[in-house]
Amino acid sequence: MFRNQYDTDVTTFSPHGRIFQMEYAMEAVKQGAATVGLCSCTHAVLVASNKPASELSSFQRKVFRVADHVGVAFSGLTADGRVLTKFLRNECINHAFVYEAQLPVSRLALRLADKAQVCTQRSWKRPYGVGLLVAGLDETGPHLYYNCPSGNYFEYQAFAIGSRSQAAKTFLERKFEGFNKYTPEQLIKDALSAIKETLQGEKLTSSNCTVAIVGRIEDGTAEPFQVVDTKRIQAIIDSMEAAEEAPAEPSSMQEEDKGSDAAPMDI
Amino acid sequence: MTISTVPDRTLLAAQDELDSRGAPELLAEPETNKSLPPCSPAHLASSKSAAEIQRFGRERSKQRRRRGGGRVNLGAASEAMARFSPYENNGGTCVAVAGDGYCVVAADTRLSVGYSILTRDHSKICQLADKCILASSGFQGDIKALQKNLAAKELVYEHNHNKKMSCPAMAQLLSNTLYYKRFFAYYAFNVLGGLDSQGKGCVFTYDAVGSYERTGYSAQGTGAKLITPVLDNKLKSPSPLILPARDAVTPLSESEAVDLVKDVFASATERDIYTGDKLEIVVINSSGIHREYIELRKD
Numbered sequence: 001m002f003r004n005q006y007d008t009d010v011t012t013f014s015p016h017g018r019i020f021q022m023e024y025a026m027e028a029v030k031q032g033a034a035t036v037g038l039c040s041c042t043h044a045v046l047v048a049s050n051k052p053a054s055e056l057s058s059f060q061r062k063v064f065r066v067a068d069h070v071g072v073a074f075s076g077l078t079a080d081g082r083v084l085t086k087f088l089r090n091e092c093i094n095h096a097f098v099y100e101a102q103l104p105v106s107r108l109a110l111r112l113a114d115k116a117q118v119c120t121q122r123s124w125k126r127p128y129g130v131g132l133l134v135a136g137l138d139e140t141g142p143h144l145y146y147n148c149p150s151g152n153y154f155e156y157q158a159f160a161i162g163s164r165s166q167a168a169k170t171f172l173e174r175k176f177e178g179f180n181k182y183t184p185e186q187l188i189k190d191a192l193s194a195i196k197e198t199l200q201g202e203k204l205t206s207s208n209c210t211v212a213i214v215g216r217i218e219d220g221t222a223e224p225f226q227v228v229d230t231k232r233i234q235a236i237i238d239s240m241e242a243a244e245e246a247p248a249e250p251s252s253m254q255e256e257d258k259g260s261d262a263a264p265m266d267i
Numbered sequence: 268m269t270i271s272t273v274p275d276r277t278l279l280a281a282q283d284e285l286d287s288r289g290a291p292e293l294l295a296e297p298e299t300n301k302s303l304p305p306c307s308p309a310h311l312a313s314s315k316s317a318a319e320i321q322r323f324g325r326e327r328s329k330q331r332r333r334r335g336g337g338r339v340n341l342g343a344a345s346e347a348m349a350r351f352s353p354y355e356n357n358g359g360t361c362v363a364v365a366g367d368g369y370c371v372v373a374a375d376t377r378l379s380v381g382y383s384i385l386t387r388d389h390s391k392i393c394q395l396a397d398k399c400i401l402a403s404s405g406f407q408g409d410i411k412a413l414q415k416n417l418a419a420k421e422l423v424y425e426h427n428h429n430k431k432m433s434c435p436a437m438a439q440l441l442s443n444t445l446y447y448k449r450f451f452a453y454y455a456f457n458v459l460g461g462l463d464s465q466g467k468g469c470v471f472t473y474d475a476v477g478s479y480e481r482t483g484y485s486a487q488g489t490g491a492k493l494i495t496p497v498l499d500n501k502l503k504s505p506s507p508l509i510l511p512a513r514d515a516v517t518p519l520s521e522s523e524a525v526d527l528v529k530d531v532f533a534s535a536t537e538r539d540i541y542t543g544d545k546l547e548i549v550v551i552n553s554s555g556i557h558r559e560y561i562e563l564r565k566d
Contacts, residue, residue: 065426086426089422093419093422093423096419097415097419
């Protein structure tokens with residue numbers, strides 16, 4: 001993107017009908033650390049890669065519980081993300097207070113999108129520079145939504161945002177058709193594989209990713225949104241690596257996570 | 268004497284007094300007219316005749332009208348008409364006893380209005396956090412609103428601090444929430460029970476506007492006056508004036524405390540019309556929360 005005379009504020013259209021400030025806000029999302037979300041017909045999983053700002057610091061928290069039945073992970077200006085998380089939490093609490101029922105995920109995504117839209121139509125505001133993956137469980141099942149700084153939101157089976165997310169998206173595009181039948185374990189495995197794609201050769205460990213899951217388990221009870229324990233993640237990663245190291249049959253296209261099939265594309 | 272179509276004015280006036288006692292500290296303000304006798308129903312019942320009670324009732328409603336205090340003023344017509352009161356006493360009793368490592372919170376399950384029973388199966392107990400239980404008696408509408416309010420605030424705390432609220436923290440929050448409505452109080456008489464951060468039992472007792480204290484045991488509600496003397500006798504807690512300061516926690520074991528609570532409710536049920544039907548006992552200890560139900564007299 002290059003500077004031009006139509007990008008000074010968010011209330012200016014360009015002759016081609018674009019609002020550049022909004023697009024620049026979406027750029028901010030692309031610069032953030034990668035985040036991946038997946039959905040099956042019983043569970044939804046969010047994985048965020050943890051990138052510390054420097055060797056001395058700890059990493060930014062990017063996965064937050066919004067209510068028992070829904071959580072978010074975001075990429076971009078994490079401070080904006082925190083503020084939006086507070087807003088979402090409030091919305092859920094207020095809805096539950098008035099209606100004694102959980103706020104359905106689609107309505108939550110809608111409220112978030114409306115809030116984002118306001119910032120694209122006021123001369124004294126700026127758009128939120130963060131993209132959110134909203135994963136939740138409601139009466140109609142688990143859902144995954146992506147909320148844009150532009151105020152748009154879409155429901156996804158699987159999605160990846162942030163830097164080098166194209167590699168993860170390519171991986172997911174190959175696999176997504178089978179997701180609905182996955183068990184929670186398989187879902188987490190594929191989510192981790194997707195994140196691995198974005199790491200570009202760096203080793204995946206339980207300390208450089210955060211995994212969260214929400215869903216309905218077999219007996220019908222809901223598993224509330226929670227961050228998965230690092231020990232369990234490490235165990236899953238170990239089992240994934242063990243499967244990779246198992247004699248690789250070049251003839252059979254293994255379902256297992258051979259991550260290096262597609263050359264990670266850097267866009 | 269006003270002609271009234273309502274059968275028993277005496278009883279209604281006494282009931283009126285019970286209602287006005289609902290927000291007691293609210294009406295017995297420092298600016299109280301000293302010439303008025305203390306508005307205690309027992310006092311009234313014992314010493315006054317029906318006529319005096321009616322006159323007293325009328326004087327009090329005039330007093331109330333002058334002072335306002337959250338009540339609707341209906342103007343001249345209100346003299347003959349029954350005044351709308353935003354409060355109602357749904358009766359019931361709550362008790363809590365704290366021990367070393369456990370806390371017993373109990374409440375009956377009867378909901379009444381006037382001389383009628385609305386339901387025999389209504390829980391007055393609400394779990395606010397893992398080690399924190401609130402039992403309230405009074406006006407059920409306000410109690411429900413108060414419980415919802417506290418539950419929402421607890422959720423906000425959980426989001427901000429990444430842990431559930433401790434019992435002493437909830438105690439302070441409840442006090443603040445009640446005082447926030449100082450001038451249109453929650454008609455709720457609360458007892459908060461649970462384990463503190465050291466795992467010791469704690470009981471906090473409140474009035475309608477948030478004044479609270481940590482004690483070893485407490486009773487609130489319509490049967491409280493019948494129960495408290497018995498608890499005092501059994502669980503005599505050291506006076507707060509004695510030095511060195513001693514623990515306000517009972518020496519009884521958990522099962523002894525539960526038995527005491529059952530006995531005490533059985534006695535209160537005999538004499539208090541608003542207490543009865545079923546007793547819900549909740550025990551919190553280090554292994555979690557355990558609930559049981561005991562039948563009480565249904566009359």
